[in-house]
Amino acid sequence: MRGRLRVYLGAAPGVGKTYAMLSEGRRALARGRDVVVGFVETHGRARTADLLEGMEVIPRATLVHRGTAFTELDVAAVLARAPKVALIDELAHTNVPGSRNAKRWQDVEEILDAGIDVVSTVNIQHLESLNDVVRQITGIPQRETVPDEVVRRADQIELVDMSPEALRRRMAHGNVYAPEKVDAALSNYFRLGNLTALRELALLWVAGKVDEQLDRYRAEHGIAATWEARERVVVALSGGPEGDTLLRRASRIAARTKGADLLAVHVTPSDGLTGGDPAHLVRQRGLVESMGGSYHQVVGDDIPRALLDFARGVNATQLVLGASRRGRFAQLLLRGVGVETTALSGSIDVHLVTHEEARKGRTRPERSRAALTRKRRLIGWTVAAAGMPLLTAALLPLRDAISLPSEILLFLCLVVGVALIGGARPAITTAVGGSLLINWFFTPPVGRFTIAAPENLLALVVFVLVAAAVSAIVDLAARRTREAVRARADAEVLSTLAGHVLRGEAALPSLIERLRETFALDSVTLLERAGEPTPDDRSEPAAWRIVATSGAAPCTSPATADTDVGIGDDLVLAARGRLLDAGDRRVLEAFAAEAAVALRQQRLREEAEQARPLAEVDRMRTALLAAVSHDLRTPLSAAKAAVESLRGHDIDWSPEDRDELLATADESLARLERLVENLLDMSRLQAGVLGLSLQPVALEEVVPRVIDDLGPLWNRVEGDIPVDLPEIAADPALLERVLVNLATNAVRHNPPDLKVSITASRHDDAVEIRVVDRGPGIPSEDHERVFLPFQRLGDRDNGTGVGLGLALSRGLTEAMGGTLVPEETPGGGLTMIIRMPVTSGGDAMTEEDDVPAPHEGGDHTP
Numbered sequence: 001m002r003g004r005l006r007v008y009l010g011a012a013p014g015v016g017k018t019y020a021m022l023s024e025g026r027r028a029l030a031r032g033r034d035v036v037v038g039f040v041e042t043h044g045r046a047r048t049a050d051l052l053e054g055m056e057v058i059p060r061a062t063l064v065h066r067g068t069a070f071t072e073l074d075v076a077a078v079l080a081r082a083p084k085v086a087l088i089d090e091l092a093h094t095n096v097p098g099s100r101n102a103k104r105w106q107d108v109e110e111i112l113d114a115g116i117d118v119v120s121t122v123n124i125q126h127l128e129s130l131n132d133v134v135r136q137i138t139g140i141p142q143r144e145t146v147p148d149e150v151v152r153r154a155d156q157i158e159l160v161d162m163s164p165e166a167l168r169r170r171m172a173h174g175n176v177y178a179p180e181k182v183d184a185a186l187s188n189y190f191r192l193g194n195l196t197a198l199r200e201l202a203l204l205w206v207a208g209k210v211d212e213q214l215d216r217y218r219a220e221h222g223i224a225a226t227w228e229a230r231e232r233v234v235v236a237l238s239g240g241p242e243g244d245t246l247l248r249r250a251s252r253i254a255a256r257t258k259g260a261d262l263l264a265v266h267v268t269p270s271d272g273l274t275g276g277d278p279a280h281l282v283r284q285r286g287l288v289e290s291m292g293g294s295y296h297q298v299v300g301d302d303i304p305r306a307l308l309d310f311a312r313g314v315n316a317t318q319l320v321l322g323a324s325r326r327g328r329f330a331q332l333l334l335r336g337v338g339v340e341t342t343a344l345s346g347s348i349d350v351h352l353v354t355h356e357e358a359r360k361g362r363t364r365p366e367r368s369r370a371a372l373t374r375k376r377r378l379i380g381w382t383v384a385a386a387g388m389p390l391l392t393a394a395l396l397p398l399r400d401a402i403s404l405p406s407e408i409l410l411f412l413c414l415v416v417g418v419a420l421i422g423g424a425r426p427a428i429t430t431a432v433g434g435s436l437l438i439n440w441f442f443t444p445p446v447g448r449f450t451i452a453a454p455e456n457l458l459a460l461v462v463f464v465l466v467a468a469a470v471s472a473i474v475d476l477a478a479r480r481t482r483e484a485v486r487a488r489a490d491a492e493v494l495s496t497l498a499g500h501v502l503r504g505e506a507a508l509p510s511l512i513e514r515l516r517e518t519f520a521l522d523s524v525t526l527l528e529r530a531g532e533p534t535p536d537d538r539s540e541p542a543a544w545r546i547v548a549t550s551g552a553a554p555c556t557s558p559a560t561a562d563t564d565v566g567i568g569d570d571l572v573l574a575a576r577g578r579l580l581d582a583g584d585r586r587v588l589e590a591f592a593a594e595a596a597v598a599l600r601q602q603r604l605r606e607e608a609e610q611a612r613p614l615a616e617v618d619r620m621r622t623a624l625l626a627a628v629s630h631d632l633r634t635p636l637s638a639a640k641a642a643v644e645s646l647r648g649h650d651i652d653w654s655p656e657d658r659d660e661l662l663a664t665a666d667e668s669l670a671r672l673e674r675l676v677e678n679l680l681d682m683s684r685l686q687a688g689v690l691g692l693s694l695q696p697v698a699l700e701e702v703v704p705r706v707i708d709d710l711g712p713l714w715n716r717v718e719g720d721i722p723v724d725l726p727e728i729a730a731d732p733a734l735l736e737r738v739l740v741n742l743a744t745n746a747v748r749h750n751p752p753d754l755k756v757s758i759t760a761s762r763h764d765d766a767v768e769i770r771v772v773d774r775g776p777g778i779p780s781e782d783h784e785r786v787f788l789p790f791q792r793l794g795d796r797d798n799g800t801g802v803g804l805g806l807a808l809s810r811g812l813t814e815a816m817g818g819t820l821v822p823e824e825t826p827g828g829g830l831t832m833i834i835r836m837p838v839t840s841g842g843d844a845m846t847e848e849d850d851v852p853a854p855h856e857g858g859d860h861t862p
Contacts, residue, residue: 003112004155007091008121011202012195014176015162017121018042018089022051024119025087029055031694031729032765032817032837034084038111038118039073039104041089045175058086063096070096075107078116085117092126092146105146122146124202129251129291137197138189147290148251159206164195204256231260234311235288235320236337239266242322243284249353250320251291262293263314263566267306268579269299294558294566299579304340306581311348313589314566319345323354380422384430387414392437399442407442408463411435415467416474424475431467435460508548508598515575515591516550519584522577523551526595527558529570544572547599551576565592571599639668670711677737692815696727696839697735699760699769706739706758716747719758728767728836730816735836738809738820742771742832745806749775749830762838769834777830783822806832 006024008017018040028035037057042049058078060071072095078086088111093104101107108118125134128145135141151157162170168190170176177185235250237243247264254260266281285295300306311319324336342350391414395407411434419427436449439460443451451457508526516524530545544557553576558564561574565588573592580588642665645651646658653661703719710717739758746756750773757772778786787810809832813820818836825831 001115003115003117005108005112005153006117006119006156006158007151007154008119008158008160009151009202009206010121010123010160011162011199012123012125012167012190014167014170015160017123017160019048019051020158020160021087021089021119021121022048022055025055025085026051028085030837030839036078036081036083036086038078038086038088039090040087043176044178056083061099063098065096065098072096072099073104073107075100075110078111079114082114083116085119086111088118088120091120091122091151092144094144103146105150109150122151124198124205127151127205128287129248129255130201130205132245132248133201133252134198138194140189149290149292152292157206159202161199161202164192164199167195168192231318232263232314232316233260233318233320234263234265234307234314234316236307236322237264237266237281237284238322239281240322241280243280244287246320246322246353247284247288247291247293249351251288251293253318253320253351254293260318262288262291263296263316264288264293265296265298265307265310267298267300267303269301296564297579298563299581303337304344307337307341308344308346308348316348318349318351320351320353323352377422377426380418380426381429383421384418384426384433387418388430388433388437391434392441396441404438404442405459407438408459411438412463412467412470416470419471419474420478423478424471427471427474428468431464431471434467435464438463508595508602509550511591511595511598512548512550515573515588515595518587518591519575519580520577521551521575523549523554523575525549525554525561525574525576526599527555527572527574547571548595563588565589567592567596571596635668635672639665639672642668667711692734693731694729694816695732697730697732698727699725699767702732702736702739703758703760706736706743709736709740710743710747713744713747716750716752717743717756717758721758721760725760725762725767726838729839730818730836734812734816738812738834739769739771741806741809742834746771746773746775746830746832749773751775763835765838766835767838769836771832771834772825772829773831774825774827774829777824777828778822780824786822787820 008020010017022037022040025035025037035055037052037055039060040048040052040057042052058074058081061074061077063070063072073088088104088108091105091108095102095104095107101110108120111118124130125138125142126145127148129148131142131145167176168186171182171186171190174182176182231254233250233254235246237246243264250264251262254262264284288295296310298306298310300309307319307321310316319341321338321341324338338350338352342352391410395402395410411431415427415431415434418430439449439451440447443460451460512524512526515521526547526549527544528547530543546554546556549555555561555564555574555576558572558574561576562578563575563580565573567573573588573595575588642661646653646661646665700721700723703721707714707717707719743756743758750756754774758769759772760767760769762768786806810820813834813836816836818834820832820834823831823833
């Protein structure tokens with residue numbers, strides 16, 4: 001099982017992150033957890049160094065680089081030690097060349113994969129998405145960064161906050177840097193405006209993380225009502241170097257818009273050639289994934305429409321585009337992608353972001369927007385090039401027999417044929433070329449580009465105009481026909497999908513197979529996030545597992561797919577075989593949504609199957625509770641009989657008799673109270689709602705109360721608790737309940753002439769409490785069975801209780817962080833051993849000059 005990551009996030013060095021981390025480590029030690037210090041930088045701060053006293057520190061690894069010795073986190077030593085919790089400072093630190101990993105966050109990932117919990121620290125200026133913002137604010141570049149996704153995946157993020165004024169006071173008092181560095185720091189990096197801006201960045205970033213936790217809560221509790229619309233920001237990448245700027249700007253927009261989703265999309269032309277520089281796209285894909293976003297690629301010759309089709313397909317609310325790379329003169333002649341997209345965007349907000357590459361020229365030429373395929377256009381050009389000379393050669397022998405209008409009509413037929421095959425451009429070219437051929441070969445004077453008769457000039461002009469109009473109409477008709485065919489195909493697919501749902505065919509394999517057949521794909525795979533990213537491969541943000549697939553060679557991750565559609569945070573529909581057009585994404589989104597519904601239905605059925613045995617267990621529990629009615633009625637009947645006897649007037653009871661009846665009622669009601677409390681506590685334990693109040697407890701004070709609570713059995717138990725035992729961390733009331741149950745059970749099986757013994761001793765970081773009886777004991781193979789509820793192993797009758805005492809005792813002990821195990825008593829009998837952690841002697845966090853104690857700075861701080 002992967003370990004849990006807790007990150008203390010600060011706006012600037014010196015706010016107290018390392019102090020908070022070490023304080024948490026000491027609290028974990030007090031709770032009995034195995035905690036080690038993997039790497040901590042105190043930076044000479046005395047109060048931070050004081051917290052290290054008494055804590056186990058893993059020795060650092062020493063590396064020599066360019067003749068100088070450096071110390072780094074020893075990952076191998078931490079893994080070999082295998083603690084429960086490791087404290088590792090400065091998550092964004094860059095390791096010395098020759099280290100096990102290049103970055104410390106990669107060290108942390110490796111330790112987490114080994115099942116070790118990690119507590120770490122990081123400053124807001126080291127997050128990748130904010131790197132350029134911090135440089136703009138402070139004027140100082142941050143060379144050490146950590147991907148946002150690494151921090152966002154943390155199980156818990158705690159903001160260590162401090163006002164800028166308080167942090168500057170701490171600086172002035174020498175609590176952060178040495179005195180000789182204070183003046184320079186206060187006048188540069190730690191200016192009031194810088195600290196205020198960094199603090200705002202930290203608050204906004206953490207607010208986004210809180211929204212993610214809220215979304216997770218809503219999903220886990222099945223809350224379908226809308227609390228607030230979710231924003232999705234799409235950034236368009238052209239394949240140029242300006243993509244880095246656009247991604248960072250889009251990431252900030254997403255972070256400031258209630259933690260919106262970030263999606264990057266690149267439009268590839270239908271000819272299969274990727275626009276822009278592939279190296280830029282590969283780098284930008286890694287960048288967007290490190291920011292917690294996703295990368296997509298769609299096919300489309302009409303870039304604005306392809307972008308908007310994709311944005312609408314994913315329900316985006318904002319679209320980020322780079323300013324046009326075309327010059328001013330080119331923009332006057334033809335509207336650019338940004339202007340065209342803005343005009344067609346509708347309800348989607350479009351952000352045009354300036355960048356250093358603006359007006360430096362296009363990354364690729366404008367692509368044709370023809371409705372016909374590239375193959376048909378090539379055929380059209382071939383027919384035009386071959387048809388004009390062939391038609392001219394065929395008409396030359398008939399020049400005297402056929403009139404000029406007939407020759408024009410034949411060339412017009414050729415133009416219409418070319419338009420039908422190849423579209424407008426080859427047809428218009430044919431019209432112009434045909435007019436020149438008619439003028440040269442068939443219009444008097446022949447052999448010259450002159451026209452003697454005005455009606456011949458009019459005929460040629462009309463021919464060109466008619467040919468151009470016919471070509472445009474044919475091209476428009478072809479475009480509309482293609483759109484109609486696509487719409488019809490989409491309607492048929494959606495109709496099939498609707499029928500699939502109405503007929504109840506919700507099986508995932510059937511749905512995935514239909515999708516593969518519809519789009520003629522090689523394979524379609526539904527992937528689910530199965531784990532966290534590995535430190536050796538940051539190209540993928542997480543590991544994936546196949547939920548359902550159809551076809552050969554299924555995709556193993558979104559990166560191996562030609563087209564992928566995200567469904568929530570953990571599901572992706574991945575298709576392989578060819579890139580799909582941007583317009584197909586709407587249909588693909590419908591299939592993806594239905595696949596998610598089918599998966600939920602499948603898992604609900606599985607949960608229902610799993611719940612059926614639980615229902616059987618519940619019915620069995622009800623039957624068992626009904627079976628213990630005797631144990632409830634016996635003390636109740638005895639108490640009722642005693643009270644009724646006392647209230648009766650027909651018998652004059654003596655004082656001794658009245659005392660005996662009252663004692664009987666009191667003992668019966670006490671027994672009934674213990675039984676009801678045991679039943680209720682067992683129910684709370686099984687439901688996980690038992691309230692605890694852990695605090696330091698002295699055993700020499702608890703054991704006498706336990707003996708008093710035994711009532712008539714008090715003289716059959718003796719306690720021997722050393723006075724020098726340390727305090728343990730426990731809930732006093734629950735610990736007393738456990739000991740009473742164990743002592744009562746021990747007395748029941750102990751010989752009458754011997755006393756049950758309660759002793760305690762210290763072992764390492766724990767105290768062992770032993771409840772020893774000299775009874776018959778139980779076989780070692782039955783040691784665990786005695787802790788099962790509703791059984792009376794070794795009892796000879798049903799009047800000795802419902803069999804809850806030991807089960808409840810173990811449950812309460814483990815809830816307090818301890819253990820309860822049986823052991824054979826030397827010489828015969830049974831010893832119950834409770835092991836509880838010793839409380840830590842660590843000091844609580846104090847304040848100095850009204851400011852929390854410090855943490856970091858070091859080589860991360862300018």
